Each structure stands twice: as structure tokens, then as C-alpha cells.
Amino acid sequence: MRIGDAAASAGLTPRALRYYEEEGLLRPRRAPSGHREYGEADVRRLRVIRELLDAGLTIADVRSFAHILDGESAHGTESCAVGRVSLRRLAELDARIARLTMLRERLASRIEARFDTVFDTVVP
């Protein structure tokens, strides 16, 4: 499977795949011609990478525990490191959601105070 199909299978672009390789997240083998060759395991890994990035982790985060993404069991001190990184991101997400929610409330009350007639009629 070459880069175009692999990218499509994982919901990414060829450019992204080359970038991930450049960043050390992936090491597809090469055909004699030089073309990258992706297997099913690579595609699964790409999907995991995409999920993690979508979930707010950075490339560096993913790289820091790339070896564990292979499906191998994580245990010992390594899994603790992974857990700490992930939990830190989770806490950041929570904080951001909280700030946005507070902002939303303030904004809503601001709008309500200033445009209450409009607000009453437009919002059911």
C-alpha cells in the first residue's frame, strides 16, 4: 500500500504522513524505487496518531511514547510517564473548558442585559 491509499485509509494527507515520518512517529519501509510502503499495522498506527492529535496531544507528546502505541503492553515506569503526560493534557482541556464556560456565561449575561428584547424574541 502506497502513501496515497494509506493516507486515505487513515483520514490524512500524504503530506501529513511524510511529516509524521520526518518527526519520527512512523518508519514505513521503502520499495526499491524509493516509494514508501505502508502495511495494515502502519495504518492502524496512523489512526491512533490521528486520534491522539485530535484529542489535543502534540507531535512531541505522541513521539514521547510512540513505542507504546505499537500495541505492546505498557507497564512499569514508562506507563507512569505516559499517564502523566495524558493526564496533564486532560487537566489542560478541563481548565480550558471551564474558562470558556465562564466566558460564555458572562457573555450571555452581557447580551441579555443589553439586548434583552432581541434576546427574548430570537431565543426560544
Add this chain to the structure above:
Amino acid sequence: MRIGDAAASAGLTPRALRYYEEEGLLRPRRAPSGHREYGEADVRRLRVIRELLDAGLTIADVRSFAHILDGESAHGTESCAVGRVSLRRLAELDARIARLTMLRERLASRIEARFDTVFDTVVP
């Protein structure tokens, strides 16, 4: 009040103030020499802008809220337009919160699934 004091009062840097002006968030008057002159209203507005940006909004978002931030009374048909714009922005905020919340859930479930032992021990 010149840019240094205004920036300090709002907890920002002169560079940030110039940038906000460049982005159309602020229009301080100018002294004959060319120096920017900030009033109390400008400083209050700067504080609000900083809060909004800290909460995760973009410059473009704040710019679209600019009418409301002025504290000026909107009236007639304009208030309806402003109200509609504001409500649309509010809906966008809700969508943003929803997306972030979904991301949070995905990350949390992934942590739970892959690192459940760590998760159990680290999270009380």
C-alpha cells in the same frame, strides 16, 4: 496616559497594544507628536480583551464582539443586527465548548482504556 502605563494597567505589553490596534480592536487617539494616548475607557476595554483572549477566544472573535465591549448603547435596527451577531457568536462559543468537551471525553476514555492501572492509581 501613554502606551507603557496603559499596558501595565491592563497587564499587557506595549507590543500587544500596538498589535490589538493593528487588528482593529482599539483606536486610541494620538498626541500631536504621534504618541498613542489611552484613556480609562481604553484600559477597561483592554482588560476585557485580555480576559477574552485568556479564555481561549481569537482576535477575530474579540473583534466581532467589539460593539458590545464598547459599552455604548446600540439602538434601533442596529441593536437587532448587533444582537443577532452576538447570538451567533454565542452559538459558536457553545459549539466550541461542545467540541472541546468531546475531545476531553475521547482523551479520557483513551487514557482509561490504555492505561487503566495507571489511571486508577494516579487519579483519586
Add this chain to the structure above:
DNA sequence: CTTGAACTTGACGTTCGCGGAAGGTTCTAG
């Protein structure tokens, strides 16, 4: 064999919210 789609590397462009330096003008204190 030929054409064109897909691939290669390399390098530069993009967005966001500024930071910082260059080079020049103005303000303020002594």
C-alpha cells in the same frame, strides 16, 4: 511506447499572538 497519475525530495508559505531588534523621534529629569 506514451501519457498522465502518483510518487520522490526540497524548500518556502500559512496562521496566531505576539517578542525583539533596528533606526529614528520625542519626552522628561537633572
Add this chain to the structure above:
DNA sequence: CTAGAACCTTCCGCGAACGTCAAGTTCAAG
């Protein structure tokens, strides 16, 4: 009057995660 702090504009840079163009190679179909 003079030193130096603060201000002005203009431009370059950063970091993340790619997009995009360029010029050349290779693959698949007719």
C-alpha cells in the same frame, strides 16, 4: 542642554502542523 527613557514604524522570527509549489522519477493503463 543633554542624557537616557519611552515612544514611533518596519520588519524578521517563533512554533505547530502541515499546505503548496517545483522539478524530477516511477507506476499503471491503453
